[in-house]
Amino acid sequence: MGMLEGKVALVTGAGGGIGREIALAMALAGAQVVVNDVGASLSGLGETSATPGEQTRAIIEQRGGRAVVSTDSVADWEAARRMVATALDAFGRLDVVVNNAGILRDQIFHKMTPEEWLSVINVHLNGSFFVSRAAADVFRRQSAGAYVHMTSTSGLIGNLGQANYSAAKLGIAALSKSIALDMGRFGVRSNCIAPFAWSRMTSSIPAETDAHKARVAKLQAMGPEKNAPLAVFLASDAAAHVTGQIFAARHNEVFVFNHPRPVRGVHRSEGWTPETLAEHGMPALSGHFAPLDRSPDVFSWDPV
Template structure:
């Protein structure tokens, strides 16, 4: 039996950070598949600073020129009221809400001991709390209608690790906890929640790649360069759209990565080894037993380029048919 394609005809989606990069590609791709889109974008730099252009309006104009339906939303995801307003806009304009893509994110890199409070607040409020606020507002609609799909954008910087990104990594790993708990709590009601971990060329990846260039071997740097070339935003969009579609009805609580032509199913953290003592854990017992017993099995502290040591083959252009 052939599975149904991931059509989105008649579905309504909210995409945060939809004005550029992966967000823009997702908005356009989902609109071509028949979805009506609320394009949310505040119009800021990768650090969260104000920019003049209203990127959401530009994407809406493009979608309409291609025959699709979309409206712009320029509210900041960092405010709880914005989540409610986006949901209300979708209901008022299109009459329903089916999919939420929590894509908005910023990055402020630097040494942990030198990071300002504003750097933490900005990243956490945008990347994590922004997803919480919109998800909470959307969940109330999803629960009433007993259907809906969340797709949250996480990062290998949180799942695996990177350098100079403590705030970003904490926020992106928090997204995973949010998604998996939503999947468990709301799954029985017909509501799905998954994480997408993309590797794609964007303003953000250019910033992070340049910042860690001096820490990488020439081979690792070349693999990263080729991986970015193979992974443009348009290659990520079909996977994200699929996760929001009815074709992915059996996929819930998962973490899916994408690079070029390759997809990855990430596992969830789980116990790896057991060690027990009938007489309790005294300092002496721990010193004599724990390190020696577990040393061969300790999780190495790797960064993204340690895990992905090869460059993927280029992904093909998406087909909307």
């Protein structure tokens, strides 16, 4: 018996990369899978295709599992409701939602267009809400359910040229925490994974200098399948005590992230003025300011 035996999982963006590996792993763990993918380019532009999702479904079925394909867009509320209906129509239930679908429109902030901003927010943040919300009624009725959302160290820590992506991914972490708080009474859990892997999403990383090329070579050694075991665990009953958390999977390492909390405070009985803040408040707090780190500054060692 697999850890997900008898369960039904909806995995968005499952036509390739991390999403495909999670869908395959969940199927091997016993789940029946709704493979969702619009079959779009990395930027989300151009024609769409059912082929990537069909390829994932074919692999699952070749291995003895069961799967159906959905080509609906996560960025549309009615489409998200259709995904959930697809699970219920095909398998009679829904137990797991994996919000993995995503696109990239990287651009330095002062050159980013409203369209570049909205397109990424719509797929990542709105998409995670739409699919999660569409499944919420099912989870409430059955008093059980698990959400696994994909966040990113681009949002949790920071990166250059990704204001849209970073904002969406940090928003997803907050969304997951809110779901955990609001739906815990119904036996529903919600957690995040910040994945490290070489996939379509990371293949756009520039590799112009020798240092950049060396870093990309290390990323290429981290296959997308490394994130799947954590996703399967978080979706399973073995993780019944785990909710509202943020994890990262990096090759053979697994991390849990802290959440923002006050690190130091200052008090002035007569209150603060701009002048006293400049003279006393900020000097007292400045030793605890967060540095302008990027993700590679924090994860600066080689995975093993």
